[in-house]
Amino acid sequence: MALIILAHPKFKTSLANKTIMEEVRKSKLQIETRDIHDLYPDYKIDVKAEQDALLRHHTIVFQYPIYWYNMPAILKLWFDSVFEYQFAYGSKGDKLKGKNFLPSFTVGAPESEYTTLGDHHFRIHEFCKSLEQTAYYAQMKYVDPVYFHGTSLVAGYTINDVKNKAKDQAKRLLRRLTELDNFATLHEVP
Numbered sequence: 001m002a003l004i005i006l007a008h009p010k011f012k013t014s015l016a017n018k019t020i021m022e023e024v025r026k027s028k029l030q031i032e033t034r035d036i037h038d039l040y041p042d043y044k045i046d047v048k049a050e051q052d053a054l055l056r057h058h059t060i061v062f063q064y065p066i067y068w069y070n071m072p073a074i075l076k077l078w079f080d081s082v083f084e085y086q087f088a089y090g091s092k093g094d095k096l097k098g099k100n101f102l103p104s105f106t107v108g109a110p111e112s113e114y115t116t117l118g119d120h121h122f123r124i125h126e127f128c129k130s131l132e133q134t135a136y137y138a139q140m141k142y143v144d145p146v147y148f149h150g151t152s153l154v155a156g157y158t159i160n161d162v163k164n165k166a167k168d169q170a171k172r173l174l175r176r177l178t179e180l181d182n183f184a185t186l187h188e189v190p
Contacts, residue, residue: 001030002177003057004104007064007075009037015159016106016151016166017065023170029177032057037074045081051095054082059100059180060140061173062131065151066107070130079134088138100180101135103128103145104173106166143180146173 004024008017024031034053036045054060064071086092128145135142148165150157 001032001057002059002061002181003053004031004033004061004063005075005078006033006035007037007062007072007078008035009072009074011035011037014065015153015162016148016169017063019163019166020063020104020106020170020173023167024174027174029174029181031177036078037072040074043074043077045078047081047084050078050082051087054096054099057099059102059143059177061102061104061177063104064106066105071105083134083138094139097139099140100143101131101138101140102143102176102180103131103147104169105145105147106151106169107147107149143176146176 004021006017006021008014011018011021021033025033032053034050036050040046062071062075064075067073070076083089083096087095131145132142146169148169150165151162153159153162
C-alpha cells in the first residue's frame with residue numbers, strides 16, 4: 001500500500017492534478033491519500049499524524065503542481081515540520097530508511113521551454129535536485145519523478161489535452177507503484 005501526500009492549494013478547481021487523483025482512486029491498488037491543504041488550511045501541520053502515516057507505508061508519493069520551479073508552500077512546510085531531527089535524520093533519525101520517495105507533479109509550460117535556450121533554461125530534473133537530496137538525507141530510495149508538461153490552458157492547451165495527459169500520467173504512476181510493490185513483495189520489504 002502506498003501513501004500519496006497531495007499538496008495542491010487549489011485542488012477543487014484543478015484540472016491536471018484532480019484528473020490524476022480521480023484515475024488513481026479508480027485503481028485497485030490500496031492507496032491512502034492525505035490532502036494536506038484540505039487537512040491543514042491553517043498550515044498547522046499535525047506532525048505526529050503525518051509521521052504515523054509515513055510509518056504505515058513503504059512508498060510515499062508526493063503529488064503536486066510545480067509552483068515557481070518548486071513545490072507549493074504547504075508541501076515545503078510539511079517537509080520542514082514532518083521530516084524532523086531524530087525522525088528523518090540524525091543519530092536516531094532512521095524512521096524512513098529504505099522507503100520509496102516518489103515525486104509526481106505537473107508542469108504548466110511545454111517541455112520545449114525547459115531547455116538551455118528555453119524560457120526556463122533548465123530541464124525539469126534539475127529542479128528536482130533538492131527533492132533527491134532530501135530523500136537521500138532521510139535514507140530513502142529516490143525514485144525518478146512521474147510528471148508531464150503542458151497543463152496551462154492559458155498557454156493554449158485544451159481541457160481535453162490536459163485531461164488526456166493527466167490520465168496518461170496516472171497510468172504511469174500506477175504502473176510505477178505496482179512495480180515498486182512487486183519489488184517490495186519479492187524482497188520482503190516491511
